[in-house]
Amino acid sequence: MEQHVLVVFPHPDDETFGCGGTIARFAKSGVPVTYICATLGQMGRNMGKPFFATRESLPNIREAELAEACEALGIQHLIKLGLRDKTIEFEDPEILITRIERILREVRPSLVLTHYPGYAVHPDHNALGDLTIRAISRLSVQDRPIVHAHAFARDCQDVLGPPDIVNDISAMSEVKLAAIRAHRSQSQLLLARSADGHFKDQPAKNSFSHMLKQESFWTYHFS
Amino acid sequence: MNPIDKSIVQPALDSFLNREVYLHLETTNGAYAVHSQESSMTVGAYIRNGLISFKRGVITGDGPYRVGLKLELGWVYAEGLTDFEMDQEGQLLLAGHDQEGRLAVALELSFYPFDL
Numbered sequence: 001m002e003q004h005v006l007v008v009f010p011h012p013d014d015e016t017f018g019c020g021g022t023i024a025r026f027a028k029s030g031v032p033v034t035y036i037c038a039t040l041g042q043m044g045r046n047m048g049k050p051f052f053a054t055r056e057s058l059p060n061i062r063e064a065e066l067a068e069a070c071e072a073l074g075i076q077h078l079i080k081l082g083l084r085d086k087t088i089e090f091e092d093p094e095i096l097i098t099r100i101e102r103i104l105r106e107v108r109p110s111l112v113l114t115h116y117p118g119y120a121v122h123p124d125h126n127a128l129g130d131l132t133i134r135a136i137s138r139l140s141v142q143d144r145p146i147v148h149a150h151a152f153a154r155d156c157q158d159v160l161g162p163p164d165i166v167n168d169i170s171a172m173s174e175v176k177l178a179a180i181r182a183h184r185s186q187s188q189l190l191l192a193r194s195a196d197g198h199f200k201d202q203p204a205k206n207s208f209s210h211m212l213k214q215e216s217f218w219t220y221h222f223s
Numbered sequence: 224m225n226p227i228d229k230s231i232v233q234p235a236l237d238s239f240l241n242r243e244v245y246l247h248l249e250t251t252n253g254a255y256a257v258h259s260q261e262s263s264m265t266v267g268a269y270i271r272n273g274l275i276s277f278k279r280g281v282i283t284g285d286g287p288y289r290v291g292l293k294l295e296l297g298w299v300y301a302e303g304l305t306d307f308e309m310d311q312e313g314q315l316l317l318a319g320h321d322q323e324g325r326l327a328v329a330l331e332l333s334f335y336p337f338d339l
Contacts, residue, residue: 043269045253051324054224054308054316055247055331059338084339086254086269121258154258189323 002026005033006109006145007075008100008132010088010124011041012066013183018150019113020073020176021169022215027074028172034077034107036100037066038128041186043085049188061185068182072175079103089127093134100135109145112136116149116218119156137222148217156218163216173212224306224318227288232307235315236280236290239332246273247331248299272336275299287319290330301330 005026009015015023015035027033040059047053053061063080070078081099083091104112115129129149136144148165157163169176180187193199194208249269256262277292277299284302292299303319310316312335319328331337 043249043251045251045325045327047320047324047326049324051224051320051326055249055318055326055329056314056316056337086267122254189325 001029002031003110004107005031006104006107006112007033007035008038008112008114008128009035010038010083010115010122010128011044011085012037012062013041013069013186014115014125015075016069016073016176016179016183017211018115018152019215019217020069020179021172021212022113022148022167022217023073023075024172024175024179025167025169027076028175032077033073033075034079034103034109035070035075036079036081036103038081038083038088039085039124040066040080041085044186046186046189048185049192053185058185062183065183065185069179072179072182074175086124088124088131093131096131097135097138100132101138104135104139104145108143112145112147113217114147114149116151116156116160116220119149119151119153119160121153133220133222144222147220149220150217160218163218165217165219167215167217168213169215170213176212224308224316227282227286227304227307227317229282229288231309232282232288232315232317235307235309236282236292236332238313239277239315239334240280241276241278242334243274243276245333245336246275246299247271247329247333247337248273248301250301250328252327253325271339288317290317299330301328303328304330 007015041062042059114132115125117126117130120126199207251267252262256265277294279293282288282290288304289302304317305319308316314333317330318326321327
């Protein structure tokens with residue numbers, strides 16, 4: 001049984017698509033979940049379908065969507081770092097590592113969910129995953145939480161091997177779907193495509209329905 | 224936003240002439256363009272709060288539209304613009320959305336800085 005789960009992702013919706021079922025499972029069993037969300041996803045290109053957001057209204061809309069998704073998943077504590085979408089890799093890493101380290105020492109999580117640096121496609125994912133790993137590395141070995149890292153680059157299985165953590169989230173699929181719907185500016189197109197069979201030619205493991213059944217992670221091994 | 228009406232957007236552009244104005248200019252094909260195999264390259268660029276002054280600004284085309292702003296020492300250019308919005312403070316938002324409603328290009332002008 002985990003004592004406290006800390007989730008660290010850059011964009012509102014990363015927590016839902018990547019590990020919403022896993023988070024909901026922890027929350028439902030009474031494990032406190034804290035989420036560090038680094039940006040407001042200000043530069044996303046999805047604006048809803050039909051689009052209802054503008055480049056200028058998107059941050060406020062996504063902030064409200066995030067609150068609704070956290071409520072759905074059972075995330076009680078949300079920490080927003082106030083960074084700007086697409087800029088994390090250009091910030092002074094030392095300042096961000098120190099901020100994350102301070103939160104780690106306060107929250108004292110037993111488990112951290114974050115992106116696997118180098119295998120998470122979006123530069124913000126890779127940068128924040130790396131900063132989080134570096135912050136955890138600064139804790140003494142006995143104080144370090146376990147890290148379940150999320151990866152989805154096309155080559156990740158070739159390099160990392162199969163994921164060692166495969167969570168069956170089928171009991172949480174409705175909760176995850178509610179959180180996906182809460183991120184409406186980002187999910188309406190996906191949901192519409194899923195409904196009209198757009199993904200039916202994709203491998204089963206990438207399908208939308210698979211996303212509601214299973215979530216996979218790699219345990220990060222500190223060198 | 225509403226579909227671009229040149230008879231509204233052209234005077235809106237003119238309202239920014241010969242003043243120091245803040246510019247947001249971007250284009251993107253999505254952070255997952257390569258990953259989702261939509262494109263062979265993930266391409267994007269943005270300027271947030273560039274401070275410019277232009278002496279001539281024109282919207283042209285039959286939709287999608289193009290905008291060119293002539294500066295003392297250069298140009299600002301965007302194509303593929305489809306929709307616009309103008310707020311009470313005079314902030315002008317122009318964007319180009321694809322068939323799925325995703326933003327592909329944006330050109331915005333404001334007398335005060337855009338939020339960070």
